[in-house]
Amino acid sequence: MGGRVWEICLFLNKPCTPSEQQCVGLVRVTISWLLIDPRARGVRHTVLQLLTTCSVCATFLCPTMDSESYYLGFDFSTQQLKVIAINEDLQVVHEDNLQFDRDLPEFGTQGGIHTHRDKLTVTSPVLMWVKALDMILDRLKSSGLNLGRVRALSGTGQQHGSVYWKKGTRDQLQHLNAALPLHSLLEACFSIMDSPIWMDSSTSTECRHLEEAVGGAQELANITGSRAYERFTGNQIAKVFHQNAEVYSQTERISLVSSFAASLFLGDYAPIDYSDGSGMNLLNIREKIWSEMCLDACAPNLKEKLGSVVPSSSVLGSVSSYYVHRYGFSRECKIVAFTGDNPASLAGMRLQRDDIAVSLGTSDTLFLWIQDPTPALEGHIFCNPVQHQDYMALLCFKNGSLMREKIRDDCSSGSWEVFSQVLTSTHPGNNGNIGFYFDAMEITPQAIGVHRFNSDSQKFSEFPKDVEIRALIEGQFMAKRIHAERLGYKIMPQTRILATGGASRNQDILQVLSDVFNAPVYTIATANSACLGSAYQAAHGLTVETSVSPFAESLKSSEGHQLAVTPRPGADKIYGALLKRYAECENAVVRGSQSRCRN
Numbered sequence: 001m002g003g004r005v006w007e008i009c010l011f012l013n014k015p016c017t018p019s020e021q022q023c024v025g026l027v028r029v030t031i032s033w034l035l036i037d038p039r040a041r042g043v044r045h046t047v048l049q050l051l052t053t054c055s056v057c058a059t060f061l062c063p064t065m066d067s068e069s070y071y072l073g074f075d076f077s078t079q080q081l082k083v084i085a086i087n088e089d090l091q092v093v094h095e096d097n098l099q100f101d102r103d104l105p106e107f108g109t110q111g112g113i114h115t116h117r118d119k120l121t122v123t124s125p126v127l128m129w130v131k132a133l134d135m136i137l138d139r140l141k142s143s144g145l146n147l148g149r150v151r152a153l154s155g156t157g158q159q160h161g162s163v164y165w166k167k168g169t170r171d172q173l174q175h176l177n178a179a180l181p182l183h184s185l186l187e188a189c190f191s192i193m194d195s196p197i198w199m200d201s202s203t204s205t206e207c208r209h210l211e212e213a214v215g216g217a218q219e220l221a222n223i224t225g226s227r228a229y230e231r232f233t234g235n236q237i238a239k240v241f242h243q244n245a246e247v248y249s250q251t252e253r254i255s256l257v258s259s260f261a262a263s264l265f266l267g268d269y270a271p272i273d274y275s276d277g278s279g280m281n282l283l284n285i286r287e288k289i290w291s292e293m294c295l296d297a298c299a300p301n302l303k304e305k306l307g308s309v310v311p312s313s314s315v316l317g318s319v320s321s322y323y324v325h326r327y328g329f330s331r332e333c334k335i336v337a338f339t340g341d342n343p344a345s346l347a348g349m350r351l352q353r354d355d356i357a358v359s360l361g362t363s364d365t366l367f368l369w370i371q372d373p374t375p376a377l378e379g380h381i382f383c384n385p386v387q388h389q390d391y392m393a394l395l396c397f398k399n400g401s402l403m404r405e406k407i408r409d410d411c412s413s414g415s416w417e418v419f420s421q422v423l424t425s426t427h428p429g430n431n432g433n434i435g436f437y438f439d440a441m442e443i444t445p446q447a448i449g450v451h452r453f454n455s456d457s458q459k460f461s462e463f464p465k466d467v468e469i470r471a472l473i474e475g476q477f478m479a480k481r482i483h484a485e486r487l488g489y490k491i492m493p494q495t496r497i498l499a500t501g502g503a504s505r506n507q508d509i510l511q512v513l514s515d516v517f518n519a520p521v522y523t524i525a526t527a528n529s530a531c532l533g534s535a536y537q538a539a540h541g542l543t544v545e546t547s548v549s550p551f552a553e554s555l556k557s558s559e560g561h562q563l564a565v566t567p568r569p570g571a572d573k574i575y576g577a578l579l580k581r582y583a584e585c586e587n588a589v590v591r592g593s594q595s596r597c598r599n
């Protein structure tokens with residue numbers, strides 16, 4: 001079959017004229033073969049794309065191209081907006097991204113965010129997200145992808161961030177004028193222009209209040225899956241209410257970043273899904289309803305401002321007519337509930353039991369698929385986005401890629417290549433040197449500052465550049481292993497680490513991950529697993545509507561995991577000893593940070 005496709009591609013890739021009847025004849029034969037022969041499934045899209053390179057054939061082929069359907073996934077992450085299109089064979093046929101700092105400089109963000117003077121308050125401009133959507137849809141339309149053939153779309157967003165819609169906006173969302181871009185239509189629709197996001201840590205007072213109101217931190221964790229965390233949306237909403245009750249009362253609806261993005265496509269307020277809703281300190285994760293006790297402790301009339309919660313693969317409705325008229329979407333295109341980026345990543349990675357996913361994006365996260373949740377004072381339990389009776393456990397590390405970028409700039413002239421060379425030229429275990437790099441107040445563990453220890457656990461103020469690079473990467477992964485094991489995770493002989501996120505493109509960083517965990521590391525074809533996961537959710541959502549089909553079943557034709565690295569011989573022994581010492585040094589760092597915060 002490979003040879004035959006190659007011949008056809010070669011022939012059709014040559015421009016032909018209307019007089020070349022032979023070409024048209026061959027195109028007909030090819031089309032029949034592509035459509036009828038099941039063996040053509042894997043190459044169908046590639047060959048049809050090549051066929052359109054000939055102007056004569058392209059005209060002839062238009063109706064045939066229409067036999068292919070697509071699913072879209074959008075990811076509103078911290079630093080960028082991404083989109084992925086997959087075909088019916090679940091293969092990626094289009095991928096694009098837009099960097100907020102680079103492509104929307106008028107919003108003046110750094111890494112997609114504004115850090116306020118108190119260093120604790122962190123926000124992102126809501127209109128930046130809207131304008132980014134205008135831009136990426138314009139680019140999608142001019143990419144040639146037939147948007148009329150998109151059967152369903154879904155999406156994902158950085159977790160915990162909140163969007164405040166002004167009273168009267170629902171009506172405007174329902175009557176969007178297709179002649180204008182969304183950002184000019186929605187300019188005056190938000191009661192808060194700078195949305196609090198997951199990097200905010202300014203709500204300690206609200207957190208203590210919420211825990212006290214429900215009977216303590218563990219009780220809150222038992223109800224919502226987590227003790228009170230500063231970035232969790234309930235505490236952010238409580239802060240908005242306490243600081244400006246007027247703005248709060250002018251707010252008609254509060255969305256998460258994910259449900260806000262779904263609302264833009266739906267042309268109406270979209271409900272929050274169970275999985276992203278678990279990151280609010282407001283949802284009862286077992287009963288899957290809002291906890292009245294938590295709502296009451298945060299702000300008045302909150303239930304009506306939040307709307308309902310729905311399973312993560314719910315079909316919410318059809319795309320707004322705005323997208324039909326402006327971009328040529330079909331009226332039949334369905335919107336499947338949007339969710340948080342970590343839950344979507346779980347779907348995109350096709351996580352299995354015993355696997356552990358490590359996402360190396362703006363934040364670093366580590367997550368597992370679990371069935372029997374035991375909420376603790378560290379880490380989070382979210383409803384599972386794929387199987388609604390199951391759960392996922394998650395640890396979040398705030399100082400991820402931005403911290404790595406800072407050390408890259410300071411120690412390897414801003415080059416990932418040089419950074420990698422240094423990493424490979426230094427020895428596992430770093431001669432006993434250990435480092436903690438928390439530029440921003442860390443979440444896991446709660447600590448701040450840069451702390452360096454030599455092999456005798458004595459504090460050091462500086463390391464040579466090569467030692468600094470290895471100390472950063474080893475420290476980040478030792479923290480992940482120690483905190484995962486504290487949650488009860490055990491590394492077994494069959495353990496696979498599935499790595500994703502921007503830094504998972506770096507093989508040398510993955511080598512350290514593999515050595516520290518003493519387990520093989522796998523990747524998938526794209527580092528954007530959250531975006532891919534939401535495209536899968538779009539496809540999966542439609543199958544759920546027609547028949548109850550397990551997620552794995554609907555994904556059986558998608559691409560598998562590739563082995564990226566295996567642990568180096570002897571790594572087990574080196575890190576066995578170092579992990580113990582890292583945990584002791586971490587305790588000292590946490591104690592130091594606590595006394596610094598108290599003084």
Ligand SMILES: Nc1ncnc2c1ncn2[C@@H]1O[C@H](COP(=O)(O)OP(=O)(O)O)[C@@H](O)[C@H]1O
Pocket residue numbers: 077078079080360361362363401402404405416500501502503504505506509527
């Ligand atoms: N070769 C590389 N080595 C290490 N980190 C990288 C490399 N390429 C990209 N990155 C990191 O990936 C990060 C973006 O990851 P991504 O998962 O796309 O983030 P998000 O989804 O949070 O926007 C960048 O901040 C950058 O530091």
Ligand SMILES: O=C(CO)[C@@H](O)[C@H](O)COP(=O)(O)O
Pocket residue numbers: 077078079157158159160198231279340341342361362363364365396
């Ligand atoms: O706060 C969390 C998870 O609890 C973060 O993981 C955010 O969801 C941000 O995601 P990225 O933009 O880093 O992917």
